[in-house]
Amino acid sequence: MFINELIAMNKLVILYIFFAILVLLIGVFTFTFPTGLLPSVTFNPFIHIIFEASIALLALFIFIRGNQIYTRTQDRRIAIISGGFLAGSLLKLFHIFTSYEFPYDVLTWENYLANPEILYLIIGDMIFATSIFMSTFYSREAGEKLNSQFRRKVYAGFLIFSFLIIVLDGLLRPVLLPLIQAYTYKFILIDASLETALKALYILSALIYADIRLTCRNSVISKFILGLFILGIGQLFFIIPSYLVALYGIYGHSAQAIGFLLILIGLHEIPQESGCVSFRQKFSAYLSIFLIAAYLIFVTFTSVVFNIRFPSFAPYIFLEFFIIAMIIQYALSTRFIAPINNITQGVEQFKPGEKTEKIPVTTRDEIGLLTSRINNIIDLNWEYTQELLSRQEQDKITLSIINKIRSAITPNEVLNGVVTIIGDVFEPEECILFDYDNKASNIYPAQFEYRKSPDIPSLIGRDFSELTGFEQLYNIIVDRREFIAISDIDQEDIDESVKIFFKSIGIKSVLILPLSYKNEVLGSLVLSYFNEPHNWSQDTINLIKVLEPQISTAIYQAKLYTSTSEIARREKLLRQIMVASIRSLNIQDALKSIVTQVGEVFNADRCFFVAYNVESNEYKTVEDYEVYISSLEIKDIAGTKFINEQMAPFTKIVIDQDRVLAVNDTNKLEVPELTKQIIKEFNVKSFIISPISYREVPLGILVLHYVNSYN
Incomplete structure (x- = not known):
């Protein structure tokens, strides 16, 4: 299990490192590639409209496809992505039907003056990235009661947000135009920072979904995740040199179109993956949000308040720092949640009524304390289950004995029934019951026995009173009424004379239960093994002790019934003898x-x-x-x-x-x-x-x- 997790972790870390290197290479390419080696390309408003229309249609197709998948799977992640792409596609389409006098999506005064609806394009891209990132916070748990209104609420929320943007743009446009004209460079920095945040969200979403796939033992890359990565690197030219403007337009829009196409093709893969968002994935998301928000606030505050101009490669540095932070948090969170994974695996392996291995305690903090308490609960459950099963077995055996006794009348029938039932339940090699006469202070030779196989020596009718150790054993059983359980005659520390007694009979393991009723000794029940020593379990000892009152009561009542019957027969006999003597x-x-x-x-x-x-x-x-x-x-x-x-x-x-x-x-x-x-x-x-x-x-x-x- 640890090796599999290590392999999975290495795959994801390799993915992080690969992306960090890719960002570095793009940054180096942007600022160091010789101008003469670049192809000469044209990017005019018409080409821009074609790209934006294609992207808007792909986004609309993603909404339609996602709506169909949600109807079939009820996966809330699909509903959120579909709602976001519906709102984003509408803003894209609204932007297409405006005038295009400047073909680029950078928020400058010239662009905004020529095409005020450029804000819709920027906000539409924000909605695309945000909806995919929001979907990572929603889980799909088995047996969860689904909200039939969830899809409608999500769609309505995104659409209302889009209409609010359109309304606010109309109201605030007279204010925004002079502000953008006065602070063009600052707005360019803010626009670049937003682009950085959007790319970071795409990258983060791709990494979280890759982590989910690894959790499900799938490959780290899918068409959906590849589409997110392409969107993440598709517009990494943040503040571009003038000689890369046309190339940037084609490259950025092509990457976005390809990314949307892959999302459309791979959208069906999401419901096939685990819907449970792990602690590591949530930790990654929250930390990333903090880093992105801190970056946006820092750039905005320093550029607006202190009029500080950041170098054009600052977004690349942030992305590199962002990816390195993700690698560190992944390693730390993996180490932190390892004990939690142990708890999860231990609980998953737990089955009521079965012995479960203890969860290893690897820390001395609250999680270690929780693990110890869960282990205690598992042990208590096992003990309770065994106790319950033991009680059920006791009740079953007791009921069998009672039923057997009810059909018996004489002591001999009772003794024979008890020996048979105890032998069938515990399956010793021999089970025998000795009857004791309190008036004569004498143990009668056994008349009934259970033998597991014919080769086991019979003890019926044998007199043991002359054997060495009999008096000591008699004193233990009859006088002191002590329970005896010896698993191995040769190994256990017992009286030497008693050991000689059992060896002379050939017994290697023995269990002797004194039977008494109201301080009156009735006899003793003996379970023995002759061929090999037998370890008497505590469950067997407890069960046989629980049965003692039932057996003793049955024997006493049978003897009492016999005694009463004998008295009645004697009185009848006397009357018959008297009558016969008088009449004859x-x-x-x-x-x-x-x-x-x-x-x-x-x-x-x-x-x-x-x-x-x-x-x-x-x-x-x-x-x-x-x-x-x-x-x-x-x-x-x-x-x-x-x-x-x-x-x-x-x-x-x-x-x-x-x-x-x-x-x-x-x-x-x-x-x-x-x-x-x-x-x-x-x-x-x-x-x-x-x-x-x-x-x-x-x-x-x-x-x-x-x-x-x-x-």
């Missing part, structure tokens, strides 16, 4: 009804009653009517005779102490080998044994077996 006259029917209903209520795989003889301290053989099994795949225990050595550990607790014995995991049970054999024979994973007694006299035990899963 057969003990076998009563026992069958009891074991069946108890087994169904507690979802046991096997439920049976074992009668106990207090006198002999022996268990009786299990009868068929004393057994319930949930399916034919479950091994039937009917006909089994339990010996005292097998049942000794249970008898001591259940019969002797009249207590309920519940074992979650038989693998952890420390009992004699005979007892282990009977447990293994019937594939028991979890069981409950409850004493059955009447008036403190043991009648037997009621046993619930779970063989398909731990409970």
Whole structure:
């Protein structure tokens, strides 16, 4: 970007330098060229009329062409140029229909006396140059609401100005004639100064339009700009030697006609260029106006008040100084607006919802402060966008969880739904949820998990309590309820025993979210990676923390619903047992009804009653009517005779102490080998044994077996 700007700047500076050299060469030619080498030409009033008529018709054609272009493009620059050339052409035509006794356009007493309407010619040229220069101040912005009356107002303004000139000339002519006769040389200087100002305006307009073309990445020269340059150099013979008068007349008018012809041909190029006037272009225009006005005031004041005669080459010096000043201001303004261009480019690259690079701060002034604040606004917008997107994602996930939970009733359904949704959203290699029993202060082995691929090791049903570091991790999660996010087990500074714990499982990155409801620990949600370490982003951490209350509430409500349902089922069971006991006259029917209903209520795989003889301290053989099994795949225990050595550990607790014995995991049970054999024979994973007694006299035990899963 900088290189392109440098190339563009060099092109424009080269154009400035070229024009400065051209002005210098014309000045040298004017005052040093040998008279004998000049061709002998004639410039009479008739030739003057032909030139002026051609120029007036070209100006009128420019108006017609510009009016058509404005109708199509609504470009206000075209309307201003068209209005100026309309007024200027009318003054030219008005001048043509006067007498021509002196063929030149210099404001002397002889010329004014022979052709008083020469003022119209001078003012018409001023209107041409001024209208083109005025057009550089108007922009054409996309989406701008156009004023349908703009063209009419511009045309009316220029025409009213022209008619005022005609009226004032008629009123002031008696006063102007003696003044011009008395101060002929001073009026010649004023006329030359005005010509200098007009040429400076043409040059300045050409340079501004060239700068606009470079801004649009176009070539520096166009037919329109070339026409302005020709107009700028077309009448550089300001106070001419007598031997150049005829040559000047032909040269000056020919240059003006060619310049107007190029403007007519290239007028359509203006709407194709940018209508935005840059700070550099405005700065050039304002500085130029100041220089031109200062020159006019200085020349007029010194010549009229102090009667100072300026040398004939003074306008050339001014133009050289003017062009050099333009080069300096261009370099300075380019350097000054570079930070502004950076801001513009940064704002153009800014897109809502996307990360935008910061705008470089290259200055320590107000623009640098503005750049810093814009960068802050861009950062805040990005943060706000990310926060908004995060909230939307949170709401989406939360809604999914809520919908999943609404369709779930039991804690198992809730746990499975939560694990599935969290896994689908965050896509860890494994997502698992551990359930915690507050009454037993025990973490149950996980029953549900999400795995990204089958090669990820499963953690379902695994008991981690014997692993090194489990107690420390238990203390962090359950007792202190601290959130854990470890991106790399090997790199992060964590407790060594906890590090050993995760390494023994094969986990390289882990995120653990404690779940609690009203100070009651419900469990923990674990997201883990096994193959490669994973960097947990702050957005993921924030989102998972936001979801914790929703997950905890869902699990608690499911457990509460299950607990309430179990109480209701127990009450129903008690009523059914009581009714069955009262109605049944057969003990076998009563026992069958009891074991069946108890087994169904507690979802046991096997439920049976074992009668106990207090006198002999022996268990009786299990009868068929004393057994319930949930399916034919479950091994039937009917006909089994339990010996005292097998049942000794249970008898001591259940019969002797009249207590309920519940074992979650038989693998952890420390009992004699005979007892282990009977447990293994019937594939028991979890069981409950409850004493059955009447008036403190043991009648037997009621046993619930779970063989398909731990409970």
